[in-house]
Amino acid sequence: MIGTMVDSSEHDDEADASDDRARTTAERRPDDRGDDSRHAPADDSTARLDAALRLLQEAVFAARGGGPLAPTSDDPTRLGGCGLGAGPNLDVAVLGAGASETARAAAAFLWPAGLDESRAARVREVIAGWVKRQDGLDRRRNHFIKDFRGEHGFDRTTYSDEIRAAYEHGVEAVNADNRARHVEAAHAVLSA
Structure with missing residues (x-):
């Protein structure tokens, strides 16, 4: 993912992409770039x-x-x-x-x-x-x-x-x- 160093053995890119598609535009923060910061409360x-x-x-x-x-x-x-x-x-x-x-x-x-x-x-x-x-x-x-x-x-x-x-x-x-x-x-x- 852009801007995030990820060990591919510990991360499922396909599942993450599916998660991104499931989120509506209204749910995304303006700075959502696909990194894991969106999961922080x-x-x-x-x-x-x-x-x-x-x-x-x-x-x-x-x-x-x-x-x-x-x-x-x-x-x-x-x-x-x-x-x-x-x-x-x-x-x-x-x-x-x-x-x-x-x-x-x-x-x-x-x-x-x-x-x-x-x-x-x-x-x-x-x-x-x-x-x-x-x-x-x-x-x-x-x-x-x-x-x-x-x-x-x-x-x-x-x-x-x-x-x-x-x-x-x-x-x-x-x-x-x-x-x-x-x-x-x-x-x-x-x-x-």
Whole structure:
């Protein structure tokens, strides 16, 4: 398994794969990568944070129409050249009717008694803010990659060790910022 050193004589990969298939998307934590950490019991605050992270991910996915945003033009230079289109659709349902199964499960876990309209409005506002911010973070990552490739070439196999390290460091810096902002937004959902 990726990221886990396992002695194959002590681990049944086929049974583990079956276990992964049996778990629904709503049951998986955002950081589920197939390692055994998912079997460790999570305290309530960690479980709530994980549910808020899932809810935010679902909002971004829904805002993209189930996939990457489609360009609104055949000329990508008009859109900044990052391939993410004109922007996210902020009029998406992530609470209540129309929400995905994963979003409904996360919301039911977070608010088993439901939300009054005032709190639901605050949660929707936080989610809309996250969707916009995530769109900007995705564009930032895409622009970094585009600019880096423009300077050093598209084929990373031709990069020197120094250039490859700079590329990986740059992408990781953007991704680390994205992860930190995602957690901040999840805390905002929980406190809305």
